[in-house]
Amino acid sequence: MHELMAFWAEWARPTAGSPTVAWSLLLAVAAAVGYLVQRYTGLPKVAGYSIVGAFAGFAGFTGVVWPLQGTGLFLLELGIAVVLFEAGARIPLRWFRHNPMVLVQSLFESAVTFAAVYAVLRWFEIDRSIAEPLAIVAVVASPAVLTRVVMDAHASGPVTERAIVLSTLNTLYALTLGTAMAGVMDAPRTALFEAVYPVATLLGLSFVVAALLALAMRTALRVMSPTSENTSMLLLALIAAGTAVAGLFGASAALAALMAGMLLKQLNPRPWVWPRQLGTAAAMLTMLMFVLVSTVAAQAPWSHAVAGVVLALVATRALAKIAGLTVASFGSGLRLRQALWVGCAMSPMSSVALLLASQFATASPTLGPEITSVALPAILLMEVLGGLIATMALHRAGETSKPWMPDSTNGNGTPLPRGEAA
Amino acid sequence: MTLEAFQRSAALSLGVELELQLVNTHDYDLAPYAEDMLRLMAKYELPGSVVPEMTSSMIEISTGVCQSSVQVLDELTQLRNALVQSADKLNIAVVGGGTHPFQQWHERRIYDKPRFRELSDLYGYLSKQFTIFGQHVHVGCPDADTALLSLHRMSRYIPHFIALSASSPYVQGQDTAFDSARLNSVFAFPLSGRAPFALTWDEFSAYYDKMTRTGVVKSMKDFYWDIRPKPEYGTIEIRVFDTPLTVERAAALSAYVQSLAAWFMQDDPFMPAEDDYLVYTYNRFQACRFGLDAVYVDPATGEHMALREHILMTLQQVGKHAHALGGGAGLQMLRDDVNRDQNDARWLRERQGQERLLAEVIRQAGLKFRGERA
Numbered sequence: 001m002h003e004l005m006a007f008w009a010e011w012a013r014p015t016a017g018s019p020t021v022a023w024s025l026l027l028a029v030a031a032a033v034g035y036l037v038q039r040y041t042g043l044p045k046v047a048g049y050s051i052v053g054a055f056a057g058f059a060g061f062t063g064v065v066w067p068l069q070g071t072g073l074f075l076l077e078l079g080i081a082v083v084l085f086e087a088g089a090r091i092p093l094r095w096f097r098h099n100p101m102v103l104v105q106s107l108f109e110s111a112v113t114f115a116a117v118y119a120v121l122r123w124f125e126i127d128r129s130i131a132e133p134l135a136i137v138a139v140v141a142s143p144a145v146l147t148r149v150v151m152d153a154h155a156s157g158p159v160t161e162r163a164i165v166l167s168t169l170n171t172l173y174a175l176t177l178g179t180a181m182a183g184v185m186d187a188p189r190t191a192l193f194e195a196v197y198p199v200a201t202l203l204g205l206s207f208v209v210a211a212l213l214a215l216a217m218r219t220a221l222r223v224m225s226p227t228s229e230n231t232s233m234l235l236l237a238l239i240a241a242g243t244a245v246a247g248l249f250g251a252s253a254a255l256a257a258l259m260a261g262m263l264l265k266q267l268n269p270r271p272w273v274w275p276r277q278l279g280t281a282a283a284m285l286t287m288l289m290f291v292l293v294s295t296v297a298a299q300a301p302w303s304h305a306v307a308g309v310v311l312a313l314v315a316t317r318a319l320a321k322i323a324g325l326t327v328a329s330f331g332s333g334l335r336l337r338q339a340l341w342v343g344c345a346m347s348p349m350s351s352v353a354l355l356l357a358s359q360f361a362t363a364s365p366t367l368g369p370e371i372t373s374v375a376l377p378a379i380l381l382m383e384v385l386g387g388l389i390a391t392m393a394l395h396r397a398g399e400t401s402k403p404w405m406p407d408s409t410n411g412n413g414t415p416l417p418r419g420e421a422a
Numbered sequence: 423m424t425l426e427a428f429q430r431s432a433a434l435s436l437g438v439e440l441e442l443q444l445v446n447t448h449d450y451d452l453a454p455y456a457e458d459m460l461r462l463m464a465k466y467e468l469p470g471s472v473v474p475e476m477t478s479s480m481i482e483i484s485t486g487v488c489q490s491s492v493q494v495l496d497e498l499t500q501l502r503n504a505l506v507q508s509a510d511k512l513n514i515a516v517v518g519g520g521t522h523p524f525q526q527w528h529e530r531r532i533y534d535k536p537r538f539r540e541l542s543d544l545y546g547y548l549s550k551q552f553t554i555f556g557q558h559v560h561v562g563c564p565d566a567d568t569a570l571l572s573l574h575r576m577s578r579y580i581p582h583f584i585a586l587s588a589s590s591p592y593v594q595g596q597d598t599a600f601d602s603a604r605l606n607s608v609f610a611f612p613l614s615g616r617a618p619f620a621l622t623w624d625e626f627s628a629y630y631d632k633m634t635r636t637g638v639v640k641s642m643k644d645f646y647w648d649i650r651p652k653p654e655y656g657t658i659e660i661r662v663f664d665t666p667l668t669v670e671r672a673a674a675l676s677a678y679v680q681s682l683a684a685w686f687m688q689d690d691p692f693m694p695a696e697d698d699y700l701v702y703t704y705n706r707f708q709a710c711r712f713g714l715d716a717v718y719v720d721p722a723t724g725e726h727m728a729l730r731e732h733i734l735m736t737l738q739q740v741g742k743h744a745h746a747l748g749g750g751a752g753l754q755m756l757r758d759d760v761n762r763d764q765n766d767a768r769w770l771r772e773r774q775g776q777e778r779l780l781a782e783v784i785r786q787a788g789l790k791f792r793g794e795r796a
Contacts, residue, residue, distance in 0.1 A: 090448050098510035156446065157454045158512060225778055271450045271781035333462065333511045399454065401528075 026056055027284070030291045044149045044387045046290050053291035054380060057298025067361035067368065068354075072292065074243070076358075079289030080144070080351050081243045081257035082236070082282050087143040087168040088261025089272050090161075101332035102162070105325060106169040109343075110139050112324035113170075113317055120316045124309050130370050133181060133360045137353045137375050138317045139174040141167035142386065144286060145348035149390045157399035159338050163345035163390075166325070171352050172258055176203055179252045182359040205251035210259035213242040217260070218267045226270065236282065254355060293354045294383055300376030301369075310377045321346050344393035348386025353379045425630040425642075428566035428623060431487070431656030434684055434747065435562030438494050438676050439484040440665050441475055441555040442505070442791075443517040450784040452479035452525045452553070455514050462508035469497040472505075476538050477553045479525075481505075481516075487562075490748040491677035498669035506792050515788035518672075519766065520555055520590030520604035520664025523780040527551045527594070548611065554604040557587060557663035559676050560655055561683045566623035568687060573617060573649050573658045574694035575686045576679075577702060578721055580648055580662055581709035582733050586756055587663035587675055588713045589766030592780060601713030601767035604664050605706070613639065614646040615703075619696045626651070648706075662706075667766045667790050670755065677744060677752030682736070684743035691739075692722065713767055714760060733760050 034048030068076060096103050117138040121131035146167050150160055180198040216238055224231045239257055246253035265272070322343030329339035357375040361368035394400050446453040456478045463472045470485040483505065485497040505516045527550045532538050545552075563569035588601035600606070608614050620626040633639045642650065652659045660679055666672045685691060698721035708716035709729060716729040737757050744753045759765060773783045 092447055092513065095447075095510075095513040098507075099513070156451070158458050161446065161448075161453075161513065227779065269785070271779065271785055272448055333458065335461070398534075 022061070023288075026052065026061070026291060026295075027288060030287060034287065038152060042391075044145075044152045044391050045287075046145050046148045046387045047384055049287050049290035050294040050380070050383045050387070053294030054298040054384070056291070057295040060299075061295055067372075068296070068358040069362075073358070075285075076289060076292055076351060076355060077247070077253045078240055078243050079285045079292075080254045080355060081239050082285055083144040083147060083289075083351070084168070084171065084254055084258040085239055085261040086272075087147065087164060087171075088258040089265045091165055091168060091262050092265055092269075093262065099333055101328070101330075102165070103169075105328040105332045105334075106166050107173075108328040109166065109321055109324035110170045110173050112327075113139050113320040116316050116320035117313055120312050121309070124312065126309070126374075127370075129367055130374075133178065133356075133367070133371050134313065134374055136174050136178045136181065137356050137360075137371075138313060138349070138378075139170050140349060140353045140356065141170055141321070141346035142348040142350035142352065142383075143167040143171060144289065144352075145350050145383065145387050146345060146390055148286065149345075149348075149387055149394065152402075153391055153394050153400040154402040155394040155400045157397065158334065159341045159345060159397040160394060160399050162334060162338075163342045163393075166342065167346055168258065170346075172255070174356065175252055175255050175258070175352060178356040179255070179359060182356075182363040202250075202252060202255070205249050206246065206255040207259055209242055209246045209249065209251050209253075209256035210263055213238060213256065213260035214263035214267060217264055221268055221270070226272070254352060289351050290383065293351050294380055296354060297376040297380035297383070300380075301373055302377060303373075306373050306377065309374050310381065313374065313378050314381060317349075318343075318347055338397065341393045341397040345390045345397075347382060347389045349379055349382035350386070424634075425627045426653050428569065428651070428653040429656035430564075431562035432489070433562055433564040433568075433687060434680055435657075436488045436491065436494055436676050436680055437485055437560035437655070437657065438488075438498065438672060439482055439558040439560075440498070440518070440669070440672055441480055441482045441557070442665060443519065443522050443555055444479050444481060444509070445515050445517055445522070445784055445788065447513055447515055447785075450515070450781040450788075452477075452522050453514050454478035455512055456481050458512055459505070459508055459514075462511060463504055466504040466508075468501055468504055470501060472501070474535060474538075476541070477532060477550065478534075479522075480553065480555065491673050491680060491752045492748045494676045495670065495673035495752075498673060502669045502791070502793075515785070516791055517784055517788045518555070518589065518665045518667040518791050519770070519784075519787055520588070520602060521593050522553065522555075523592030523770070523774075523784065524595040525553065527553060545611070548607075551607055551610070554590070554607050555665040556604065556661060557665050557672055557675065559660045559663065559679045560652060560657035561660075561679055562655075562657050563683075564687075566626075566651070566653070567621070569651050569656075569658050570621050570623065570626060571694070572683055572686050573651060574619065574621065574698070575692065576649055576658065576660060576682065577616065577694065578698060579682055579736065580702070581705040581716060581718055581729055582736065583660060583662050583675070583679075584664075584706065584709035585713045585716060585729055586678070586733065586759070586765060587666055587671075588710070589664040589667055589770065591767045591771055592774070595780065597771070597774075600711050601765065602664050602710045605662065605710050608646060611646045613644055615648065616699055617645070617647045617650055619694075619699065621694070664766070667769065667787050668793070669791075671766070674752035674755045677747070677749030678737075678740075678756060680747055681740035681744040681749055681753065684747060685740045688743065695721075697721065713765055714763055730760055730763070 030049045030052040033052045034045035037043050037048035038045045114135045118131050118135040121134055143164060146164055176199060180202045183198050217235060220234055242256055243253040246256045322340060325343045326336055326339045329336060357372055360371045444453050444455045456474045459481050460472060473482050475482045483501045485494055488494045509516045563572055584602050590602050590604040591597055593603045618629050620629055648662045649658055649660050663675055701719040701721050705719055714730045717726055718729040718732045719726055737753055744750050770783055773786055774780060777783055
């Protein structure tokens with residue numbers, strides 16, 4: 001026996017180790033739960049991923065450290081970059097020329113959300129230096145959750161399209177302001193020019209990375225078919241490289257990916273077939289992102305004291321988004337009722353919010369924990385609840401071509417014709 | 423329900439309806455924007471009308487009563503420009519063509535209107551497969567009997583209309599090898615195909631009464647014939663055209679119909695016969711399958727000839743009527759295309775051959791519809 005063990009010890013080679021095993025098993029469970037949740041409740045798969053991550057977090061899973069760093073941070077940034085690149089590539093700038101009210105609507109909604117959340121936090125007597133970052137985190141709606149929900153529900157139409165575009169735009173604002181703010185967080189308050197300088201620097205550097213990324217992709221797309229599997233792999237690899245390079249230069253990887261998507265859409269107006277081609281690799285990356293977000297968020301120091309603040313933040317954010325979008329819907333091509341559903345569809349708050357919270361936590365050891373204590377529970381709550389609300393909103397807006405519950409299908413997930421389903 | 427009286431209309435007046443596709447500008451799949459488009463279009467002062475169609479990714483525009491194909495083109499251009507502006511505001515594109523090349527029929531949603539819901543309940547999946555796009559041309563007839571006579575004379579030219587307008591070679595992502603695959607979807611409906619051979623309104627009314635007594639039809643709308651009389655407008659309606667990729671081609675096709683009708687009504691060139699229909703389905707199939715390369719069997723003589731040649735011959739025959747009605751330019755456009763062996767189906771195939779991406783073909787078709795260079 002002893003000899004056998006010695007032989008085995010010699011034969012066994014060092015591997016990726018136990019964290020990899022733990023993460024692999026966690027992802028396997030998340031994949032199964034995501035499927036079952038959707039199969040039996042009609043909820044989006046992301047709800048299942050988030051629930052598994054949350055359980056793991058509450059159970060003390062230690063596979064990730066807070067504030068995020070190293071591989072965990074890179075994977076989150078990569079997941080976000082993939083989603084934002086695709087979301088950015090859905091935004092044709094010419095649309096804003098034909099319908100500038102979309103931009104007005106977006107700016108108004110973001111400003112109202114920031115102002116309302118800031119005011120409520122101040123009413124709770126939270127210090128200005130904590131209320132400001134939290135209000136920025138609240139501006140973000142999650143294109144990641146939304147695009148997954150849209151995919152699961154087979155949704156398309158004006159509400160779906162507008163929700164994705166506005167989520168992407170407010171992510172752009174929040175990332176720019178939030179990342180720049182994190183950079184000067186502990187510095188004394190200065191003149192307007194000095195406050196604008198970090199924002200301009202961040203945008204400029206991110207734009208350079210984005211331009212390089214977009215040009216490389218455009219060159220590839222000139223000779224490669226967008227439907228080829230190899231093109232998908234090439235794009236994914238380029239985004240990964242861009243994510244790593246952005247960090248080195250002091251740019252924001254997420255911002256760079258988003259701007260690269262927008263630039264590519266302008267440089268290469270050909271139709272975008274990415275989601276169908278990218279397949280399982282990107283889907284797994286985004287699933288990992290959801291599990292990671294909820295695992296980390298669940299590890300926040302939960303207390304009754306902050307529960308009220310968290311609920312107030314979440315409620316104010318929801319009301320502000322709906323009110324802001326509805327008020328600014330005039331002349332934007334949306335009816336009031338549609339604007340209301342867009343507001344609801346924009347309730348998820350996920351990976352980008354977590355990235356911002358992590359940046360604040362890294363930037364300021366003093367303010368970080370206080371920001372985190374409110375931001376993380378809010379993110380977790382809205383990752384699960386937001387997916388549910390967004391799904392409901394798209395169904396109520398009549399933009400899904402898949403029924404909510406699988407009962408009304410023929411067993412293959414194919415909706416029955418109206419007459420048979422009735 | 424008895425057949426309503428055939429209304430008076432100006433002989434050779436024209437009306438054109440175009441069913442159009444609404445696609446997103448992301449992956450260029452069909453997008454359910456009909457309701458929003460109707461809302462935005464209501465803000466424009468336009469001739470004719472804009473109405474919803476069976477599924478929510480379709481919209482139908484129609485001209486008012488026009489006297490010439492020049493007026494048709496003018497009205498269609500105004501409607502097209504307003505459509506393009508509304509589409510730009512919603513970030514979608516409007517596209518012609520008889521089918522969307524890669525849409526999945528089961529993803530379509532029935533437009534929320536009682537008649538469409540009724541049809542959906544009756545026809546099941548066929549109603550979603552009816553996400554196909556056609557052009558209808560109405561031509562005014564002075565009286566009901568002339569309308570029926572013109573209808574059956576016009577039947578000989580159905581293959582010509584199909585080949586000239588064909589723009590539906592792709593269905594569900596595949597090249598069907600047909601130039602017009604759209605009409606195969608129409609054939610699935612029980613009351614499609616040719617109209618019964620009745621040359622007087624009394625005979626037709628008797629047929630209609632018998633059909634309504636069976637309970638199979640309730641109104642003229644239930645007939646999906648290739649050409650049908652439209653008593654409430656005082657016209658006959660030709661329904662075999664695929665929606666062309668441009669409004670210019672749509673107007674040119676209306677010029678052809680008007681010139682043929684003028685030839686029938688003014689020159690009495692031949693008498694239709696029941697036996698004309700012996701070769702009707704074969705000719706129709708040939709035109710759908712091969713477009714301008716089809717074989718045409720002359721119903722009167724049984725002679726086989728190239729459809730292309732027969733089209734050129736009729737264009738020659740109706741030339742003087744076309745010039746008198748102001749349709750000379752339209753006919754010249756069709757003649758040039760036949761000589762170049764070109765129709766919209768061929769253009770779509772050529773684009774796909776070059777791009778290898780049907781979504782890109784749709785994007786370029788959208789530019790073509792706007793009047794921009796693809």
